[in-house]
Amino acid sequence: MSKLYIVPTPIGNLEDMTFRAIRVLKEADLILAEDTRTSGKLLKHYEISTHMHSHHMHNEHKTVENLISRLKGGETIALISDAGTPAISDPGFLLTRACVENNIEVDCLPGATAFVPALVNSGLPNDRFIFEGFLPEKKGRQTRYLFLAEETRTIIFYVSPHKLVKTLAEFVQYFGADRPVSISRELSKLHEETIRGTAEEVLKHYEAKSPKGEIVAVVGGKIISKELRKEQE
Numbered sequence: 001m002s003k004l005y006i007v008p009t010p011i012g013n014l015e016d017m018t019f020r021a022i023r024v025l026k027e028a029d030l031i032l033a034e035d036t037r038t039s040g041k042l043l044k045h046y047e048i049s050t051h052m053h054s055h056h057m058h059n060e061h062k063t064v065e066n067l068i069s070r071l072k073g074g075e076t077i078a079l080i081s082d083a084g085t086p087a088i089s090d091p092g093f094l095l096t097r098a099c100v101e102n103n104i105e106v107d108c109l110p111g112a113t114a115f116v117p118a119l120v121n122s123g124l125p126n127d128r129f130i131f132e133g134f135l136p137e138k139k140g141r142q143t144r145y146l147f148l149a150e151e152t153r154t155i156i157f158y159v160s161p162h163k164l165v166k167t168l169a170e171f172v173q174y175f176g177a178d179r180p181v182s183i184s185r186e187l188s189k190l191h192e193e194t195i196r197g198t199a200e201e202v203l204k205h206y207e208a209k210s211p212k213g214e215i216v217a218v219v220g221g222k223i224i225s226k227e228l229r230k231e232q233e
Contacts, residue, residue: 002071002228004099005078006092008085008111011214012189016112022046024109028078034091038082049079054077058093064098066084073114085113089133089158114187115156118216121194122154122214125221129154135167145174152221159215161185167202171219175199180220186213 005024010016025031025048032055033039039052071077075205079095086092086110099106119126130153135141148155159167164183165224171181177200190195190211195205199219 002074003073003076003105004095005076006086006096006106007078008109008113009039009080009083010111011083011114012192014042014045016188017046018043018109018111021109021111022048025050025078025080027076029075030077032067032077032079032095032096034086039080041082047194049145050078055091056078060094066116067095068098068102068104069097073103080149080164082110083114085111088113088115088131112188114158114184114214114216117187118182118184118194118218119154119156121184122218124153124154124180124182124198124218129193131155131156134160142153145170150222152224154221155219157215157217157219161211161213161215164211164215164217165203165206167217168199168206171199171205171217175219175222179222182218183211184216185211189213189218193204204217 005028007021007024009021009188025043029216031050031052033052034056036052036054043050043052067077079092081090081092084090087096096106115131117130130151132148132155135144135157156165168181171179177198179199181199181202182194182196183202183206186192195202197205
């Protein structure tokens with residue numbers, strides 16, 4: 001039977017690839033890859049010879065119809081991204097939605113996702129949290145910050161390294177200098193590190209040390225006083 005497999009790939013350490021993911025990629029009729037050059041190295045490492053097609057944010061709107069036709073024709077397709085779980089701040093949602101609308105089975109394998117270890121490593125409450133991904137570049141960025149400033153759950157962001165200092169300065173501005181922040185960088189890689197402290201402390205750290213690599217920022221939620229909490233209850 002035709003099926004779309006969503007297959008997570010390592011976010012750094014190749015040992016984080018699962019046995020099931022390797023098998024699915026070997027058995028699929030086609031692999032959709034965000035960047036075939038990047039994914040080609042992974043497939044070569046695991047001796048996977050399945051044919052690849054490029055599937056990324058710039059062409060996914062145009063390719064969905066054809067892919068649905070191939071799936072309806074009985075093919076099995078595996079979708080991967082450059083790193084982590086597809087559709088989490090990466091292409092994948094449009095194709096998954098189209099499959100659901102056309103009653104085509106979708107099977108998302110468990111596997112690597114950067115925000116989960118970053119959340120756990122942070123030491124901040126993780127029983128309730130929200131995932132924001134990348135903030136808007138310009139339009140809507142301030143509005144989003146003003147909304148999130150009142151959020152009581154732990155907040156998770158993806159941040160580009162060249163925008164980390166600016167983002168931390170915005171954390172100080174909108175969340176307060178004392179708001180707890182944890183920055184996880186290069187997760188599962190050789191130079192992995194997690195820096196924890198107040199927004200102001202972490203900002204000073206990265207002002208003195210230019211960050212590199214993939215970054216996940218975890219921010220503690222707004223603390224509500226016991227008196228106000230009782231009123232709300």
